Amino acid sequence: MLRAALLWLSERPAVFDFIKRNGMARRMARRFVAGEGLEHAEEATRELNGRDVTVTLDPLGESVRSADEAASARDTAITILDRIHETGLAANISLKLTQMGLDLDPELAADNMCTILERARSYETFVRIDMEASDYVQPTLDLFAERLHPEYGATVGVVIQSMLRRSAEDVERLIELHARVRLVKGAYMEPGEVAFPDKRDVDDSFAQLAERLLASGNYPAVATHDERLIEHARAYAAAHEIKNGAYEFQMLYGVRRDLMARLRAAGHNMRIYVPFGTDWYPYLMRRLAERPANLAFIAANIVRETFARS
Ligand code: FDA
Numbered sequence: 001m002l003r004a005a006l007l008w009l010s011e012r013p014a015v016f017d018f019i020k021r022n023g024m025a026r027r028m029a030r031r032f033v034a035g036e037g038l039e040h041a042e043e044a045t046r047e048l049n050g051r052d053v054t055v056t057l058d059p060l061g062e063s064v065r066s067a068d069e070a071a072s073a074r075d076t077a078i079t080i081l082d083r084i085h086e087t088g089l090a091a092n093i094s095l096k097l098t099q100m101g102l103d104l105d106p107e108l109a110a111d112n113m114c115t116i117l118e119r120a121r122s123y124e125t126f127v128r129i130d131m132e133a134s135d136y137v138q139p140t141l142d143l144f145a146e147r148l149h150p151e152y153g154a155t156v157g158v159v160i161q162s163m164l165r166r167s168a169e170d171v172e173r174l175i176e177l178h179a180r181v182r183l184v185k186g187a188y189m190e191p192g193e194v195a196f197p198d199k200r201d202v203d204d205s206f207a208q209l210a211e212r213l214l215a216s217g218n219y220p221a222v223a224t225h226d227e228r229l230i231e232h233a234r235a236y237a238a239a240h241e242i243k244n245g246a247y248e249f250q251m252l253y254g255v256r257r258d259l260m261a262r263l264r265a266a267g268h269n270m271r272i273y274v275p276f277g278t279d280w281y282p283y284l285m286r287r288l289a290e291r292p293a294n295l296a297f298i299a300a301n302i303v304r305e306t307f308a309r310s
Pocket residue numbers: 129130131132159161184185186187188223224225226227250251252255256272273286287288290291294
């Protein structure tokens with residue numbers, strides 16, 4: 001119920017206009033978002049690289065309203081790629097197709113992505129296309145399979161959400177393409193026709209899809225903070241003599257740093273998803289929806305800090 005309410009709020013830009021001026025909300029965001037500027041993202045990346053952990057930078061932003069806004073998101077992505085190249089940081093980037101104009105015109109989004117991927121290829125780096133709500137899955141996978149993957153190969157990868165009923169078939173198609181896949185549970189509110197309503201089914205699906213990707217995928221990313229599923233993936237890889245270097249674990253900035261450190265110490269490749277930018281509201285609401293206890297935790301911290309200062 002609370003999860004549904006938070007996800008509903010995540011799609012209300014008017015609420016963001018109201019809360020972005022609120023100091024408490026901004027402090028809440030700082031737990032999950034590196035900061036508003038690229039310099040903050042670089043600082044977080046340097047710190048993580050210092051722990052031998054790689055990063056994927058996410059310039060926050062979702063559906064744009066004009067071709068100019070999409071062009072600006074594209075140029076931001078290129079600036080980040082340039083900066084990663086100049087600084088030598090161990091990072092790549094994650095983007096959303098709606099940022100690139102998918103809602104306005106799929107051709108526009110495709111052209112913007114191609115411009116970004118040209119630059120990424122020249123730097124021999126990698127761009128991940130995040131997966132958004134279920135209505136976007138088919139257009140995203142079509143664009144990936146028909147245009148981006150044939151042209152840019154291992155420079156570009158996609159995301160599969162284990163909560164979706166269609167994902168087992170999508171994974172098989174992506175394995176055939178030898179595409180790079182990040183596996184997640186899925187962060188959006190979805191109807192029962194397209195997604196498993198029961199969390200146990202989402203988790204079972206994650207375990208099965210992780211096995212398929214570990215066995216036959218191309219450097220899959222197992223992206224979860226769920227220790228049981230992480231152990232399942234590790235045990236499967238060990239039993240099938242799949243080397244640590246053949247896949248990576250991924251987690252979100254600000255979540256389970258203890259687990260991140262343990263996996264890295266055990267010799268696993270570990271990448272952290274580091275979001276930054278001014279458009280943090282929908283991202284923050286999805287993180288709170290995943291664990292509504294964060295609301296109480298963050299509020300308690302803010303109260304403690306406020307009293308400590310006064
Ligand atoms: P689950 O929600 O079951 O949580 C397992 C445990 O992890 C919890 O018990 C808690 O301990 C901890 N935890 C999880 N979330 C937490 C939080 N916010 N705060 C504190 N603790 C938390 N989704 C999507 O739809 N499209 C995408 O492209 C991506 N991309 C992506 C990249 C990466 C690197 C990650 C890790 C995740 C995504 N996601 C995503 C989000 C994903 O779909 C999912 O919503 C979150 O990862 C939370 O699910 P878990 O797998 O962690 O399991």
